[in-house]
Structure formats: structure tokens, C-alpha cells
Amino acid sequence: MKTIRPLLNLISLLCIDYHPKRFLGRIMTFWTLFSNLLIILVIELLRKWVIAQLSILIALSAITIIFSLPKMIYKTTIGTELGFIIISILFLVLGLLQNSDGASNSDLRLILSWIGVGTNIAIVLFHIIVRIIEFFRLRKEKKREEENEKNDWRYKIQPIITKLMPVEATLHLFNMKVSTTPIFPSANHFMSECR
């Protein structure tokens, strides 16, 4: 495994979107690659069986949603897959209606076609909006962390300095209490103590 370890960094870029620290996140990386390969195989090899094609596509999207559901961290994936399921169902209805004649049928097909366009645009817009929101959220989080770090440094080094310096001097250093007594005992006081 050690010989392969450097090569695993190659996959890191793929994993980042899928939370690599989680087991499910790493499964999602493999599943995304594998399911896309399956989708292409289904589209190319089952060309004559449209209903079978669309059913498998719906099933694959459903499996992806099931993988994404725990902890609700893959909200974008869920949204996208739901969009694809809607389009697949639309195609299924369009496929069933395409051989039947009638003005009402053609109107319905046209409406379904426009719904398909709307869903496609919604998926693209959804991704753009999520990216923008994520960008601002991460920026805000980063700023908050930086502020916390700035505030925390005094508390982190306080115990170390306390060991090295008298308590009053430490408090004075950290502006915790304005010292009214001299920080260090005077020389006379020290001499009297020694006596």
C-alpha cells in the first residue's frame, strides 16, 4: 500500500468535493466515476429499449441520492440528481406519447419539452447559486477562525508565562488587573525578609 500511497494524491482532487475524510465521501468519488460510465454504457448499448434505458438512469440517480442522504452533506448532488430524475420521467412520458396522434397530445408534448428546458436551466442555475453561497460561507468562516485565533493566543501562552513570572506581573502583562502594588518586591523588603 505504501507504494501506491503517492499515487492516491492523484485522486485527491476528485475527492475534495466529496468530503474525503468520510467513508461515504470516498465512496461517492468512485460511484460518480462508475455511474457515469454505466450511464454511457446504457445509453449506447440499450438504444432500442428507451424505457429500459430511462428506468436504469432513474435507478442510478436514486442510488446516488441514497448515497448522498446520510448527514445531508451532498445537497448539490441531491438537487442535481432530482433534476435528472424529473428529466428522465419527462422523457419517459414523451416517449410514450410520441407515437400517438392528436392535437392535445402534441400540446402536452410541447409543454413537457418546455418543462424539460426549465429543469435543465434550473440545474445549471442551482449549481451556480450553490457555488456562490459556498464561496461566501467559506470566506466568512475563514474570517471568524482568524479572529478567534487572534483572540486565543493570549490565553494559550498565559500558563507558560505564569510559570516564569509572578502572578501580579502576569496579570499586568495581560491587562487583566491593574496592579496597585509594585510588581517586584523592593530591595529593602527583600533584605528584611532574608534577615
Add this chain to the structure above:
Amino acid sequence: MKLINVNYLTPLAACDKYTDLGQFGLPNIFSSIPRFSNSQASTSSNNNKATDDNSSDSSLFITNAEGGVIFNDYFDHSFSQVFLDNYGGIVFSTCTTLMLYLLVKVVSKCFKDENSKIKKILLSIVHSFERSIIMALLVSRYMYLCSALILNYAFIPLNGTYQQLSLAVAIIYTIVLVFILVLSILVVFYHVKIEPR
């Protein structure tokens, strides 16, 4: 979705046309090299699965007169049997990126001063190449890659230098694809600390 054999009317067809990025508009320069023949139609006769006759329903794939594999009868969405015809633009851009990467790496080694600003910039470019660009190129058109590979292996076109070169490139890409799939399986069971890029 546009490849599914359903008559989904003009609005959706137009939407698919404008939202499909294809090969990012990148040129397939391999097909324009002189003495390279780009004969698609002749390839279909080599394979039992393929047929030039559109009316034949017994075959797995249906091809048109030019040798393109038809997926949607209503909108004539077809793909070539030759790998480079479907994916040549991306292969070209990948080759260009690799050449640039090697060039930058060689130039960065020429600078011996470690504190040089130019060397630092060049090294950061090399790192960004290693970390993201090559993988992004491969993954961004992943479905196109899979489709081109499947069609290439379904017909195995070997007529002329262009198609032979195409098969060679397809084999290289298959190895890369299998390698990445195996790595992604290994990653599932082996957690390595991954730093955000």
C-alpha cells in the same frame, strides 16, 4: 440525455444544443495532418455489429452513410466511430498542457538560485499542473471520453494511419481510465490525509 432515442421536440433540442460544451470548441488537429486519412464509413464493414443500413434493427449500433453512429433518429445526433474524431480536441489540449508542463519544469530547473522569484512562480505553476489541470482535463469531459472509448472498441477502426493512431491513443486513455478507477476503489478503503488545494 440528448442521445436517448425520443422525439423531445425543438425547444429541448435547442436547449441541449446550446448547453452542450462538446470538446470546448478545441480543434482536433490530428485529423488535419496531411497523409492521415479520416475515413469513417469504411470502418463499419469490418465489424459485425455495425451496419451502413439504417433500416436494419438487428444490430446494436446504427450507422449513417458517413459512418457516424446514430443515437437519436429524430434529431440525427451521431458520433464517429473513431476515437480521435470524438475526443481529439481534448487530447490535443491535454498534449499542449503536458508540453507546457514539461517546458515549465525544465525552465524551473535551469534556475539554480532557490530564492529567485521567477523560480518560485515557475514552481507554483508546476505544482498547479501536477495537482489539478491534467486531472481536470480528464474529468471535465469524462462522459465524452467513455462514449468515445466504447464506440472505438465496438468498431475498432483500423483503416489508415489516422485510425491506427486513434486506436493507440484510445488504448492509452483506457489504461489511464482503468488506473483512475482502480485508484478510486483503493481510496475508499485507504484514508490518506488530503490537503485542500
